[in-house]
Amino acid sequence: xxIEKMKLREIFEKQPVAKDFFDSIGIEIIxxxxxLNEYVEKVDEEKLEDLGLSKDFILENFxxxxxxxSDIESNQLQQVKSITIIGGYNKLGEKENIEIxxxxxxxxxxxxPTGSGKSRLLADIEWMAQGDxxxxxxxxxxxxxxxxDLRFSSEFKLVAQLSQNMNFVIxxxxxxxxxxxxxxxxxxxxxxxxxxxxxxxxQLAGESFTxxxxxxxxxxxxxxxxxxxxxxxxxxxxxILIDEIENAGIDRKKALNLLVEEQKIVLMxxxxxxxxxxxxxxxxxxxxxxxxxxxxxxxxxxLLSKLEELDRTLxxxxxxxxxxxxxx
Amino acid sequence: MKLITISGPPSSGKTAVIxxxxxxxxxxxxxxxxxxFDCLLTDDDLLFKRHDIPVLKGLSGALCPDHYFVxxxxxxxxxxxxxxxxxxxxxxxxxxxxxxPHIKDITAVCVIDNLSGLNTPKKxxxxxxxxxxxxxxxxxxxxxxxxxxxxxxxxQVNPTAKILHVNGLTGQGAYEFTLLLMDSEDVETLEGxxxxxxxxxxxxxYCLGETRIGEKYQVGNVRKMDV
Ligand SMILES: Nc1ncnc2c1ncn2[C@@H]1O[C@H](COP(=O)(O)OP(=O)(O)OP(=O)(O)O)[C@@H](O)[C@H]1O
Ligand SMILES: Nc1nc2c(ncn2[C@@H]2O[C@H](COP(=O)(O)OP(=O)(O)O)[C@@H](O)[C@H]2O)c(=O)[nH]1
Ligand SMILES: [Mg+2]
Ligand SMILES: [Mg+2]
Ligand SMILES: [Zn+2]
Ligand SMILES: [Zn+2]
Numbered sequence: 219x220x221i222e223k224m225k226l227r228e229i230f231e232k233q234p235v236a237k238d239f240f241d242s243i244g245i246e247i248i249x250x251x252x253x254l255n256e257y258v259e260k261v262d263e264e265k266l267e268d269l270g271l272s273k274d275f276i277l278e279n280f281x282x283x284x285x286x287x288s289d290i291e292s293n294q295l296q297q298v299k300s301i302t303i304i305g306g307y308n309k310l311g312e313k314e315n316i317e318i319x320x321x322x323x324x325x326x327x328x329x330x331p332t333g334s335g336k337s338r339l340l341a342d343i344e345w346m347a348q349g350d351x352x353x354x355x356x357x358x359x360x361x362x363x364x365x366x367d368l369r370f371s372s373e374f375k376l377v378a379q380l381s382q383n384m385n386f387v388i389x390x391x392x393x394x395x396x397x398x399x400x401x402x403x404x405x406x407x408x409x410x411x412x413x414x415x416x417x418x419x420x421q422l423a424g425e426s427f428t429x430x431x432x433x434x435x436x437x438x439x440x441x442x443x444x445x446x447x448x449x450x451x452x453x454x455x456x457x458i459l460i461d462e463i464e465n466a467g468i469d470r471k472k473a474l475n476l477l478v479e480e481q482k483i484v485l486m487x488x489x490x491x492x493x494x495x496x497x498x499x500x501x502x503x504x505x506x507x508x509x510x511x512x513x514x515x516x517x518x519x520x521l522l523s524k525l526e527e528l529d530r531t532l533x534x535x536x537x538x539x540x541x542x543x544x545x546x
Numbered sequence: 547m548k549l550i551t552i553s554g555p556p557s558s559g560k561t562a563v564i565x566x567x568x569x570x571x572x573x574x575x576x577x578x579x580x581x582x583f584d585c586l587l588t589d590d591d592l593l594f595k596r597h598d599i600p601v602l603k604g605l606s607g608a609l610c611p612d613h614y615f616v617x618x619x620x621x622x623x624x625x626x627x628x629x630x631x632x633x634x635x636x637x638x639x640x641x642x643x644x645x646x647p648h649i650k651d652i653t654a655v656c657v658i659d660n661l662s663g664l665n666t667p668k669k670x671x672x673x674x675x676x677x678x679x680x681x682x683x684x685x686x687x688x689x690x691x692x693x694x695x696x697x698x699x700x701x702q703v704n705p706t707a708k709i710l711h712v713n714g715l716t717g718q719g720a721y722e723f724t725l726l727l728m729d730s731e732d733v734e735t736l737e738g739x740x741x742x743x744x745x746x747x748x749x750x751x752y753c754l755g756e757t758r759i760g761e762k763y764q765v766g767n768v769r770k771m772d773v
Contacts, residue, residue, distance in 0.1 A: 278706070
């Protein structure tokens, strides 16, 4: 659209959220029957001075704001069907001889000793490294070199992160907050999606909660369940990085399944064999390079069932301990 | 030498991020120094000294630290050149939400943290709105959803900035931030450069030391509420 010629009212009819821009910089729109230029000419100088704004700032930034919105609508950014990691050099300067493609819906575990470079690998992916990080790795999206501007686009964040230390800190109810999240992503039918997130989160969590529950009173398990359901359904990032998920108050297998159903690429840095074996493959990192890629074998999957059994037994003992029983 | 102005609300993580950035630049043999501007008190300079980072400290006392900044930055800039720095970073606490140390053609960074509240980006003036790079910290302790909502709020008030997430504790994102800093232009002198935004003139009687309450003591640029 040619915003120079359009009246503000016409712009707002096409893009109702465009109003938020003026709200967020503290300028009220009293007469929307003007073009942007006409409007800015009329804003009181003293008011601008108070707010620390200039006419040029409003003109330039409003146009940029609209162009960000249309990027979101064109949707073209969001379809990531695969990423490719092209090896660089390890810490000893030796070549990392790999080129691996990871497809949407795959779960990869990343294992290796402390300091081996797991976090660096995840950071390379997040940054879409092009030989410009210490590892000299290159990352492709859908088989191609990604546009450099994507690195700073807030509409396209390649990677969403989930980690053990994360908490909800906002003082809102679950539903109020999810609506806010949905609005910030400009999703259509937001009420519907929000209810779906709450329903899915409840399927993952040990104890149930409602849309009215305040975020800050969720238990650890409920918070993790909500974070995963929200990330699976509301976050547009195609890749999810998980830094361990504690096995308390949440069904980890269902959680991973939900992410896979939503066609996410899941990368998990973990030392927990149960979580690691839930992956389709695992990357073994040593001295800053990927040294092995192991596919989870049938035998390992059988072992996984055994480990899960053990885990359940342990959990039972833990619960009995809590309730003051004698263990035998 | 490159000059980078870094500002942001108190405790947003400016010093933590600067430390990580310098660690990363040192590994590439790039020499960095810091000027720290604050109001009454700061220990940041000791932290920098302990890490053998050349540092200057300026305390503005009763003045707005950003006003103090403008009157002193040229001197500090010349000090940095004499020290043979490749990059001089100025850290100033944005105590006055209306003023900002950002200078035209000098890379301007605002550091703001995920814990500061969703309405904070709206409330911060040119320090955030006119920054080239916005660094968001403390993403390690809030949920992915809150990070996304917060970044969207920042994007709303500054649609043109590059927004980067940096963890001040682990340094995640700091390396990437340095790549951006290395892109900024080298500067010969600050003479003739101007601020991105004028600073409000503080010229009521109270700016000049008046303490008594009452109409007759008020002169100059006085504004009254509608009550
Ligand atoms: N290929 C490489 N070349 C140079 N430096 C590297 C390489 N890989 C990793 N590093 C550096 O090694 C250090 C340790 O790596 P990293 O933090 O990724 O380890 P980690 O496996 O995540 O450890 P932890 O288990 O303790 O979290 C980092 O400073 C990282 O930048
Ligand atoms: N968890 C967490 N804490 C941080 C982060 N960045 C800074 N901090 C902490 O926040 C506090 C204030 O940081 P500081 O750098 O002194 O803030 P400044 O006043 O802006 O310079 C310190 O205790 C830091 O350790 C971060 O990314 N995550
Ligand atoms: Mg790590
Ligand atoms: Mg500080
Ligand atoms: Zn001021
Ligand atoms: Zn005054």
